[in-house]
Amino acid sequence: MSMGHNTAGPLLAGRALVKAHGRTEALRGASVELRAGEILAVTGASGSGKSTLVHCLSGIVRPDAGSVTYAGERLEELPEKRLSELRRTEFGVVFQFGQLIPELTALDNVALPLMLAGTGRAEARAAAGEWLERFGVRGQAESRPGELSGGQAQRAALARALVTGPRVVFADEPTGALDSLASEQVMSALVHTAREAGTAVLLITHDAQVAAYADREVQLRDGAVASLEVTA
Numbered sequence: 001m002s003m004g005h006n007t008a009g010p011l012l013a014g015r016a017l018v019k020a021h022g023r024t025e026a027l028r029g030a031s032v033e034l035r036a037g038e039i040l041a042v043t044g045a046s047g048s049g050k051s052t053l054v055h056c057l058s059g060i061v062r063p064d065a066g067s068v069t070y071a072g073e074r075l076e077e078l079p080e081k082r083l084s085e086l087r088r089t090e091f092g093v094v095f096q097f098g099q100l101i102p103e104l105t106a107l108d109n110v111a112l113p114l115m116l117a118g119t120g121r122a123e124a125r126a127a128a129g130e131w132l133e134r135f136g137v138r139g140q141a142e143s144r145p146g147e148l149s150g151g152q153a154q155r156a157a158l159a160r161a162l163v164t165g166p167r168v169v170f171a172d173e174p175t176g177a178l179d180s181l182a183s184e185q186v187m188s189a190l191v192h193t194a195r196e197a198g199t200a201v202l203l204i205t206h207d208a209q210v211a212a213y214a215d216r217e218v219q220l221r222d223g224a225v226a227s228l229e230v231t232a
């Protein structure tokens with residue numbers, strides 16, 4: 001599956017990443033490694049480059065300089081077709097802001113990645129319902145995103161990121177719109193699922209309590225890694 005990837009090394013590695021948005025240097029040489037099955041928290045002040053880092057690592061945005069290696073493949077060298085295939089089959093992404101398709105119900109939003117991968121509609125919808133259940137939003141299955149609260153939408157987005165069984169989940173502030181009880185429930189479900197399936201998770205958060213669920217924490221400061229600390 002991992003095509004010659006040496007399992008001793010990191011599954012995903014961003015090295016010396018540089019990315020500017022216009023004149024703003026969002027990333028200035030950030031390097032991050034994620035091992036298979038590892039839960040890594042990325043913390044840092046607002047504007048420190050966390051979301052930009054996720055966009056580069058998940059192959060959504062090409063960095064201006066530096067490299068991203070996933071299971072032995074350099075993302076910057078891949079043709080667009082292979083890159084989108086990787087993103088569809090190996091990665092699950094929860095974005096910080098609006099991402100569910102507004103015309104589809106929560107259930108169909110979660111079923112969609114499976115259907116794109118060739119699963120039949122009934123089977124995809126059944127699996128989607130189970131994922132909504134895990135994240136405590138099965139009751140909202142028939143609601144459209146515009147009818148969901150921010151926290152409900154994030155839970156549906158997490159269900160959608162996990163439904164295909166990716167090897168890496170990128171979750172940008174997945175509990176940002178949740179109160180502490182709901183946040184704890186969502187984090188428990190996410191961590192439990194990841195541990196069970198051996199999924200690696202790159203978790204962006206402002207919240208020290210959320211970061212405490214991770215195996216390790218990396219802090220970004222002004223677009224570079226400020227410190228590494230073992231949290232568990």
Ligand SMILES: Nc1ncnc2c1ncn2[C@@H]1O[C@H](COP(=O)(O)OP(=O)(O)OP(=O)(O)O)[C@@H](O)[C@H]1O
Pocket residue numbers: 021022024025026044045046047048049050051052053096
């Ligand atoms: N599309 C964009 N156009 C212009 N500047 C941008 C864009 N996206 C991000 N930036 C800038 O790049 C820097 C890093 O942004 P980024 O979104 O990566 O930070 P962040 O750490 O995710 O912040 P937050 O915690 O607020 O989500 C910020 O100064 C931001 O203003």
Ligand SMILES: [Mg+2]
Pocket residue numbers: 050051052096172
């Ligand atoms: Mg952000």
